[in-house]
Amino acid sequence: MTQIKSVAIVGGTHGNEFSGIYLLKKWQQHPEKIARESLSISTLLANPKAFEATKRYLDADLNRQFRTDLLTDPTLGNYEQSRAKAISLYLGHKETPNFDFVLDLHNTTSNMGPCLLLVQQHPMYNLMAGYVKLKMPEVNISRDEDHKSRDEHHLLATMGKFGVIVEVGPQPQGCLRHDILEWMETLTGHILDFLELYNHDQLPQLPESVEAYRFLSEVSVPLDEHGERAAMVHKDLEDNDFKPLKKGDPMYITFDDEVILYQGEQTVYPNFINEAAYYDKNLAMSLSEKVTIDVYSQS
Structure with missing residues (x-):
């Protein structure tokens, strides 16, 4: 050991x-x-x-x-x-x-x-x-x-x-x-x-x-044709890190009040939602999948 x-x-x-x-x-x-x-x-x-x-x-x-x-x-x-x-x-x-x-x-x-x-x-x-x-x-x-x-x-x-x-x-x-x-x-x-x-x-x-969460990808805030933010994280998603996000759930809302829904087929578990440090990269959150850790596994 x-x-x-x-x-x-x-x-x-x-x-x-x-x-x-x-x-x-x-x-x-x-x-x-x-x-x-x-x-x-x-x-x-x-x-x-x-x-x-x-x-x-x-x-x-x-x-x-x-x-x-x-x-x-x-x-x-x-x-x-x-x-x-x-x-x-x-x-x-x-x-x-x-x-x-x-x-x-x-x-x-x-x-x-x-x-x-x-x-x-x-x-x-x-x-x-x-x-x-x-x-x-x-x-x-x-x-x-x-x-x-x-x-x-x-x-x-x-x-x-x-x-x-x-x-x-x-x-x-x-x-x-x-x-x-x-x-x-x-x-x-x-x-x-x-x-x-x-x-x-x-x-x-x-x-x-x-239970654990495995990183899948980072996702960006929607941008307009000028490269400026066109939307923000929807209030129903805000503060819900590690909670399930399913297809059809609100993800963003534009400044014209259009709700943008999550379109992925896979249920994901967002984290770092609306992290202030990632604003310079226009990142909205990271997406993870739920996984199981076998505690006594040797791999």
Whole structure:
């Protein structure tokens, strides 16, 4: 069984997502709150300049810079690209990571509640999903492009031998909410507890399977002939992350009050609905399918 010895907890990959940043400050003052006997735990503020500016990023999204080809491209040198290279020196090369586990903390403006994003595949993640759902049933588990190899994945969480993202919302950019920060702290604690129990082969009996959501695609807001937004997310869909969207359900409404219905044959489960950070790309939401994780599966 793989042992997890070193853990990096990262906050502030996006500088205006405050829960992880302020939890790092708390844990740096009170390291006993995240201490676990078998784990060596470090913390990292990923994008300090963006935090100082209360911006998601200064030049480019830091959480899109960690593909191996990007990290090794000397021509990429804006602030976040350079910062990614510096972080990769600290966390280690993807082939030879310095940390066994990277836990990256994020906020979303969408109503996703506490969410665990699995960005790789391994039997340990199946067990983690079962443990987290046992301890915190309200958690949504998302398999976010976990078919990709670590080399081609651009997320910071893939810089460890293992890694996950904690995504919690709704929280406005550049703000703090007690309930959201509390969710993040609780979920982080369960993940660390899992790693501790996993190391000692002392996991409790877990459910045989848990529901999860696998990423399918991103969808854009309808645009007019000038490339400007012609519609917005319909109120019946707003705030209904991880709820089923069926053919014929309202999806958008135009500024002329025309309702645009979802036309897909497959029932999907939207998330990141109306995420403020994606407005610059005219993205309305991500679509996922519901899947089952076999907790004790070896694949």
